[in-house]
Amino acid sequence: MALEIDSRHKNNLLWSSFFGGGAAGLFVDVVLFPLDTLKTRLQAEQGFKNAGGFKGIYKGLGVQVIGSAPQAALFFITYESIKYYSEQLVPKGSMPFVYMFGASVAEVMACLVRVPMEVIKQRKQTSIGDKSSIKILLAAYKYEGFFKGVYRGFGSTIMREVPFSIIQFPILEYCKSTYQNKFKNNIPLESFEVAVCGSIAGGISAAITTPLDVVKTRIMLADRKSLKSESLTFMRTFKRILKKEGIKGLFAGILPRTLWIFLGGYIFFGSYDFAKNNIYDILEEKRPNR
Template identity: 25%
Template structure:
């Protein structure tokens, strides 16, 4: 990553790079992220048969505005924090590309981003899952989508109302205070820290492939071609995404406020893990894994591309 390895790059430039990367990336992958949330929240009644079926039944992209608005600071913090931590671990103005240093920097980045990630995920999940609950109600009323071998669940008197980001925020602040927006913070931290600890070291090593030389330091400082940074970001992102999918399923379930008929509510991470294992089996922890890989891979490929192009540095140069 050329700009990561250059200590002259300023923090504002890093924040701009991360923000632009998140904004562009999430615009491209939002529909798949929407499918991921709905698939992970399916417990008994199977409204969707898979990712393609979910996308086919989805007409509107609920939660897009929240995701587009809050992913900008979230990605800015994540990518910039990783840079800062790597620089703090540097020696003689050269960032050490050793695995322990990269893992530690990734851990710091994952911890910092939770400040923005948790409320973003809280709002996004409610808005994205509203469509699934609507489909669930429709299925119950028509007698479709019942659990195999059993009678259809009783229909509700009225379909669930579609929430708004403002409505959810106001209600949570009114009833639970600021802590309401940070429901599931522990689960978010449990997912994001391991993700960053896997992603950043893996990306750094993939990005350095083919640049080995007698002088290891020169190989680290050499600039990889654009396509290599993009592919390294996609590859590292997909591996890290699949690796932490079980933690993402737990986080999604804990942060979902409105449940369908017969769906479990959970008292915490341990209770959620136990109930999912007991009622749905181990395979439930991989729900949405394909969607998650398809979301994260291009998202981080684009992020590394933005860093490669030096968008932040260019913007600051024009303003200066």
């Protein structure tokens, strides 16, 4: 009976992480979408004004709404699963490596959903016309193929997301555990306290990894002529930006990106913790033999 109860507890924990992550991802992406648009346009090769400036800052919101919940849910059920099983097997001092590994695997899983959505969203954000998301997707597939079009920039997205998560999640877990030990007498944190830890971790990670984000954006937005004339690998794109635009080019959009993820970290991790805990409580109440 104890094993059955423990199994139900584990399942409830993972399902609450899944639905909590989905709710948090959807909420933060909708609220902070204009900052994401401005960041993308600042990073676009044609320049901020030619990419749309301050006009139509909600272009691409529809596809973001569709993709944000599934990718966030997929991320957190992967991350929390790895964390849950590892805590029982790995020494406490080695847990930061578990957080890094778990976040890296979770990012790869989330990118299976994120990349096609990101390709469509960023092309809408920087396009002058009013092409629908479906037309952009079909054009990418027709003229560029499945992997080079629909999944354009998958490798560069992984190159951005994995270092970001390797920095973010150990900082997040460190902030949470340190605050809990020193100021809460090991009492579980409130959702707003988790939110503060999330904003700190997100802001630091966003600023450090901005060059990786710029490279990813340029690869996703490159036109078909560029694809035919040169191979858009991560390192070639990085070197080309550095040569043409210098350090300033590599850190284009750092302020809106850092602000977006700083605020997003607060909203995301706060709402994730709140949603996860409430969903978990609901599931636990339905559990027999409690």
